[in-house]
Amino acid sequence: MRGFIRSCVWVIAALALLGAGPAAKIQSMLAKPKVLCGRFDQTKQLVGLKKPVKSSGRFCVVADKGVLWRSERPFANTIKLTRDEIVQLQEERVAMRLEAKKEPTVRMINSVLFALLAGDLDQLEKLFEIDGGVDHQSWRVTLKARAPALAKAIGAIALEGAEYVKNIVIDESSGDRTSIVFSAIQTGDGAMTVDEAALF
Amino acid sequence: MIRRSLPGFLWTLIVCALLAHNVYLWVGERIRPDTDILALLPAERRDPALEQVSAKMIAAAEQRLIALVGAPEWTAARRAADAYREVLTRHGDLFQMNDQVGANMESDFLALFGRYREALLTAADEAALQSQGAQFWVDAALAKLSSPFSGPQLGAWQDDPFGLFRSWAQARAQETPVRPRDGRLFVSEARRDYVVTPINLRAPAFSIGAQQLALPILEQARQAAQSAVPQAEVLEAGVVLHAASASAQAERELSIIGVGSLSGIVLLMGLAFRSIKSIALILLSIAVGCLGALSVCSLVFEKIHLITLVFGASLIGVAQDYGIYFLCQRFSANSEIDSWQLLRRVLPALILALVTTVIGYTGLALTPFPGLRQMAVFSVTGLIFGWLTVALWFPTLARERAGKPLPLAERCAAASMQWPVICRNRATYSALAALAIFAAIGWSRLSPQDDIRSLHNPPKKLLDDQVQISELLDLPTPAQFFLLRGATPEILLEREETLKTRLAPLVERKLLTGYHAISNWVPSTQRQTSRRRLVEKALLSDDGALAVLAQQIGEDRHWVAALGARLRAPAEPLTVDEFLKAPASEPWRHLWLGKSADGYASVVALSGVGKAGLAVLSRAADGLQGVQWVDKVGEISSVLGKYRYAMSWVLLLSYLAVFGLLYPRYGFAGWRALGPTALASIAALAILGIMGKGIELFHILALMLLLGIGVDYGIFFQEQSGAEDGAAWLAVGLSALSTMLSFGLLALSKTPALQAFGLTMALGIITVCLIVPFFRKQ
Numbered sequence: 001m002r003g004f005i006r007s008c009v010w011v012i013a014a015l016a017l018l019g020a021g022p023a024a025k026i027q028s029m030l031a032k033p034k035v036l037c038g039r040f041d042q043t044k045q046l047v048g049l050k051k052p053v054k055s056s057g058r059f060c061v062v063a064d065k066g067v068l069w070r071s072e073r074p075f076a077n078t079i080k081l082t083r084d085e086i087v088q089l090q091e092e093r094v095a096m097r098l099e100a101k102k103e104p105t106v107r108m109i110n111s112v113l114f115a116l117l118a119g120d121l122d123q124l125e126k127l128f129e130i131d132g133g134v135d136h137q138s139w140r141v142t143l144k145a146r147a148p149a150l151a152k153a154i155g156a157i158a159l160e161g162a163e164y165v166k167n168i169v170i171d172e173s174s175g176d177r178t179s180i181v182f183s184a185i186q187t188g189d190g191a192m193t194v195d196e197a198a199l200f
Numbered sequence: 201m202i203r204r205s206l207p208g209f210l211w212t213l214i215v216c217a218l219l220a221h222n223v224y225l226w227v228g229e230r231i232r233p234d235t236d237i238l239a240l241l242p243a244e245r246r247d248p249a250l251e252q253v254s255a256k257m258i259a260a261a262e263q264r265l266i267a268l269v270g271a272p273e274w275t276a277a278r279r280a281a282d283a284y285r286e287v288l289t290r291h292g293d294l295f296q297m298n299d300q301v302g303a304n305m306e307s308d309f310l311a312l313f314g315r316y317r318e319a320l321l322t323a324a325d326e327a328a329l330q331s332q333g334a335q336f337w338v339d340a341a342l343a344k345l346s347s348p349f350s351g352p353q354l355g356a357w358q359d360d361p362f363g364l365f366r367s368w369a370q371a372r373a374q375e376t377p378v379r380p381r382d383g384r385l386f387v388s389e390a391r392r393d394y395v396v397t398p399i400n401l402r403a404p405a406f407s408i409g410a411q412q413l414a415l416p417i418l419e420q421a422r423q424a425a426q427s428a429v430p431q432a433e434v435l436e437a438g439v440v441l442h443a444a445s446a447s448a449q450a451e452r453e454l455s456i457i458g459v460g461s462l463s464g465i466v467l468l469m470g471l472a473f474r475s476i477k478s479i480a481l482i483l484l485s486i487a488v489g490c491l492g493a494l495s496v497c498s499l500v501f502e503k504i505h506l507i508t509l510v511f512g513a514s515l516i517g518v519a520q521d522y523g524i525y526f527l528c529q530r531f532s533a534n535s536e537i538d539s540w541q542l543l544r545r546v547l548p549a550l551i552l553a554l555v556t557t558v559i560g561y562t563g564l565a566l567t568p569f570p571g572l573r574q575m576a577v578f579s580v581t582g583l584i585f586g587w588l589t590v591a592l593w594f595p596t597l598a599r600e601r602a603g604k605p606l607p608l609a610e611r612c613a614a615a616s617m618q619w620p621v622i623c624r625n626r627a628t629y630s631a632l633a634a635l636a637i638f639a640a641i642g643w644s645r646l647s648p649q650d651d652i653r654s655l656h657n658p659p660k661k662l663l664d665d666q667v668q669i670s671e672l673l674d675l676p677t678p679a680q681f682f683l684l685r686g687a688t689p690e691i692l693l694e695r696e697e698t699l700k701t702r703l704a705p706l707v708e709r710k711l712l713t714g715y716h717a718i719s720n721w722v723p724s725t726q727r728q729t730s731r732r733r734l735v736e737k738a739l740l741s742d743d744g745a746l747a748v749l750a751q752q753i754g755e756d757r758h759w760v761a762a763l764g765a766r767l768r769a770p771a772e773p774l775t776v777d778e779f780l781k782a783p784a785s786e787p788w789r790h791l792w793l794g795k796s797a798d799g800y801a802s803v804v805a806l807s808g809v810g811k812a813g814l815a816v817l818s819r820a821a822d823g824l825q826g827v828q829w830v831d832k833v834g835e836i837s838s839v840l841g842k843y844r845y846a847m848s849w850v851l852l853l854s855y856l857a858v859f860g861l862l863y864p865r866y867g868f869a870g871w872r873a874l875g876p877t878a879l880a881s882i883a884a885l886a887i888l889g890i891m892g893k894g895i896e897l898f899h900i901l902a903l904m905l906l907l908g909i910g911v912d913y914g915i916f917f918q919e920q921s922g923a924e925d926g927a928a929w930l931a932v933g934l935s936a937l938s939t940m941l942s943f944g945l946l947a948l949s950k951t952p953a954l955q956a957f958g959l960t961m962a963l964g965i966i967t968v969c970l971i972v973p974f975f976r977k978q
Contacts, residue, residue: 042346046345046358047356047357047358048356048357048759048762048766049357049358049753050754050755050759051753053345053346053753055345055346071346074346075339075342075343075345075346077342077343077346088343090339090343095340095343098370102374102377103370103373103377105379126275146382172356174359175356176356176357
């Protein structure tokens, strides 16, 4: 049950890259497009694995709809988060589906998600202490969960960005470490491919 | 003279003892009647295990209270809930909060189940392990590796590379929609977020004193929540709320019936006898009756139910019958006769009247409802004490001969002379024919009704809140479940698992939404072993998924061996005892009933059961050993139906028995004493039919009582000879009016059973009173 909290932190972390900052300053630096797509390169350093696990792919964030996270390499895997569910697709097959009706935290995750997309930093600050610095071109923050149980489970999250988030590093208390770098950000109606639009 | 006054003197001693005992009870012991809302439900005696289950479930539920404070926004809901909580924490002696979400919940969970993760699988994963090849699991592990948020996980990647434990934990989490959030318990629906606050009441829920303390505080807490957040919604459920509403209702009804009956009687006596002394005498007999009833009940029963007193208040209208009869006779009898001679003359009628009434009340005692039995004991002892007061004291107290007959009695006698007597003539036949047609119409509309709602009918607001809370929390139904038994915990768990294989397809068919069982958390040892073997073969063996995965991510044999060793569960299986000791088991402990005389017992609880589901579920365990379907609602309905049927026969037999009792004194003319009651019963049922009421057990029980009381009037009439009819009619009229008043007031009760009782009695008594003169001797 408690594990679920972690997942919502994952989401928050992943979404934080879409535009969050310690203060109104960061908020003013961030663009808040309706549709935002781009590439990601992720490196996971897991306890017990010699080599880091790398993956890459595309992601999209659509206001009022949700998030699409599509790994392409080494392995095709899609995660879609909408208001009512979280779905994981392997090829065409649904590998996991969590419905908000059954799992209330899905909606909780999404309410944070939508708050983020709307640029509602107040909402994020309810869960995290936001700490960081801003210079004229870019910013860097660390998020620390306010609830001790949460903080213990997820460790620390660091974000860097300018107009958009550039990278995110998550240090879990288990020792697993994930870092994600974003590139090729596109916004506007043409940002999403036909395939991606069809998934929503 | 001494011989005559000795019984009266002894009775004085007894009444003094009663008085002392009652003072001791109410002032010394400070007993308060109990508001056990379950008093009216049938007691389980046939099946000790089932009885133990019921007792455990009731005990677990009794002191619990749950509050949901909701608002459109989580932060607002939190603010409102904090205000609500703050009020209750100020009264820590009465309320104990159980909503502290421990910071270590996740690590506690992992510490217990993590060790056994290899044996904890969902049914779907278990099936996939059997049917899918290694590549399927390699893909799953890779997907988990590549995704930044592949859903919830417990611990590090290396503790659950294939996500099996995650699926299991997720399935367990989804047994309830309640989640921890910001150190509180949280549940949500489309429009609102709620903070869930479980509360333990520290005073007995059925104690009126505790209710009077607790309810205002809860009201205060509600107001605090609403003043903190105006749009806050507060939902509450708990036995104490039902008990408090039941006791408030009972106290209201008790005073309405008591005060109403007493003032009615005083008024009637005043009009009829125009003497304060007569009124005082009647009240005396009622008072001694009530004191006796209270004393005996407190000695026989552990506690007195408030509902007994509500029903017992109607005794006021019955216990005075003997006194009224004696006084009417005293006033109208020849002034030559002294009161002892008079007593000797009226004693046979008084004895018959008492015995028949006692028979009537005995019907209540024949049912398996503890509340009704107590009502029977209360009423019968009350009657006997009232009767003895009349027989032993009245001859002395009402010694003065009345100067002249009562004017009202004279008028009654004159009127009764005009009243036709039933005999073989056309008028009688046509009256009977008219009654037959009326009865046929009424009876044809009667249909049986054996609904549990006739026993307990809580206010709508309480029910609505409860329904909403059940839906929000997806609570299992408390009235329907499977009861399982087995010689050992292992056998019990295996039986649960077999049952669950039958329930799973029913969930697919949406006949229910889920089931809760201890074996969901602790699989049987047999199942744990087979699962470990399955995981070993499909994932951890030399050509299993872990070895294939190692190749794809560039790890070697040593890595496979090390991770395999990490994933393997300890050899000894997870046990129920270990689970029950862990904090994670708190919401599910009530499912495990533990050891009893004939082995171990457990409950498989069901949620989201619809009407269609009930019919299928009742047969789902057919042929399974040690599994029993329990449907409390259905069971209570069937008990009500069974006793409605049985008591109908008892009613008919009682008529025969009463006729047998009357026979030695009246011979075949006894039908004249019995006839009015029989016809009144038929008519009362017909009227109920025309009113569109379903026929319940309580109507039949009321007819038993009607027999007991109605026959008295018949007897009083049979005792008269022509000119004295006036006294009988006056006695019957006064008795009937006061009885009708008492039961008519009982018909206003919000408890459906009492209402049915009161209505039937009031209808019956008035009919008897109107037709009894037709049946007088010629």
